[in-house]
Amino acid sequence: MTKTLLLSFLIIIVSCHNPEKTTTKMNKNPLLASWNTPFGVPPFDKIKSTDYLPALQQAMELHNNEIATIVNNKAKPSFKNTIEALELSGQKYYQVSKLFFAVTAANTDSILKATEKEIVPAMTAHNDEIQLNEALFKRIKAVYDKKDSLTLSNDDLFLLEETYKGYVKAGVNLQGANKTKLKSINKELAALKIQFAANLLDETNAYELHVTAKEDLGELSESLVALAAEEAKKRGHQSGWSFTLQRPSINPFLATSPNRELRNKLYHASAMRGDNDNAKDNKKVLEKIASLRVAKAQLLGFDSWADRVLVDNMAATPAHVYNLLDKLWSPALAMAKKDEKALTKMLHNDDIKGALNGADWRYYVAKIRAKKYNFNEDETKPYFEFTRVRDGAFNLANKLFGLTFKARKDIPTWHKDQQVFEVLEASGKHLGVIYMDFFARESKKGGAWMNELRAQFNVAHFVTPIVTNNFNFPAPTAGNPSLLTFREAQTVFHEFGHALHGLLSNVKYERFSGTNVPRDFVEFPSQVMENWMSEPKVLATYAKHYKTGEVIPPDLIAKMNAANSFDEGFRTVEYMAAAYLDMKWHTLKTTALQETRSFEKQAMDKIGLIPAIIPRYRSTYYSHIFSGGYSSGYYAYMWSEVLDADTFNTFKQSGDIFNPILAKKYRAMLAAGGSKKGEQLYQDFLGRAPKIEPLLIKKGFLKGK
């Protein structure tokens, strides 16, 4: 459920669809030619996997030439010839990069995989060359130093300041040996991150639990049994059922199998990913990453890696992150401990002695859900058919912002299952384009995410946005529609919230467009949508039985909500333990190599984590922070949650969850993207700082009024 930021340097992106001069050689490659398509969308019907590598290489060269032109300009450095020129440079390069990362994530193949391996290190080096270019920085600094005497608009001044700070933060001021050291650290870090991800993928894919006795499947639903049988065949078994470490496979097994030994086995395999002292072990890899990050941060004048990362976030310092985490930790842990007691009782009632473990937790929680709440996910699924859920999200955008969505069959896609919609304002004016890719397939990575194929910006003229939403839902088959669980339906609204952030953008510079906001702000516009989607008024618009059209009955909603909110203590504790672990690794002030297992134990002992719960991610498979872009940033989901709970509560308190005045202000905040600091955006929106109480009430940690 993320908005992918991919490689951090892609945040500074400029892409444009206006026709521009290209050489004849370039025109042969559809990625580099001008696009004669509706709204200037990418011509996916003409682009082949083999086009990406040469296009990226040529676009990189073009980008270098543009940088050289800025650096070699004989005229004195000015805002226009340096800052704006730099912002507008690399249009082709960033445009092709966006497409490349979108397609490799959603519809990869062996050519794209090989291209990725070859091009990503080159892209890292390319980024370094620009960010550490002293001659370029000299010009940036010359403009920055005289900023007070220039009459710049707010947008221009913010761009100047952020550009300057970005270069300083990247290390452009380092000299001689230190600069060489930085480059070598960057290179080593890039390679280690790739290794971490590759090890984890191999460990995850290699594992299977092969089950041969039907009774060990318990009450696993028919469709999941069929999937497990298919998995077993795929892995060369004549019969039986195979379970893997992928969430959709492991979670239902842990919840339903009556065989405790098998549950423990599968759970243990998951918890030990990357920690098996074999060739794929990630301990040494991550220990080195943590150490190199300290070295890099200190080279750049920061105490720790977290200090360096957080300066750009709303939280600003590690102390502010801990302040938030500490406020929620005790009530969450207390709630989890209370649940642990109840679950342990159930374990003992089953004549099993000893302590409750993590596998038992999932099993008995499912039992409570079924018994106490009489709730079974299969009851609600018929009300969440995927096209109805999609239309429910569209309808919400219509209620709040007056937007409408028009299906377009004439727009080329990267896969036949992709759906494309033109987004229109209430006035009928074109706003942008959204691609939606719903179904799981082998060429797609797991999870759900949003990315932009073209960001909105408005320098010479208004460029409209093109965004995508990607999911991994089961595809419908003949006679079987694609029915979603409540959580999956929530994911549709979540990713759609990211999409709206991109679509409603109205900024001058692409660098600040839409979702290009601080990490601890970016999940706010997506998570806030989850509040609306479960409101009875909104459910009534889309949660209709796929056969009868009957709206989901209120008592079923109540039952579902009660069952879903049960176990909030566990969910919060599991998440927060991972957030603490992330902070622990990244507030290190020493480059001395740490020993993963003892480091982790110490970190968890410090917060008093109970043995029956382990962090949502243990270090050895914590790809968010060791191979993704979330280092010192896993807390961000909760930070954003404070904002979304407060925002939705404000709508609710107003007596109208679609309050048009609030909706207009909310839209203005989304439109501003990252062109202002997060605190300022929020202040402009509600006229005050965010309040934490609505989140505490929502989580059941504080009694509501």
Ligand SMILES: [Zn+2]
């Ligand atoms: Zn998200």
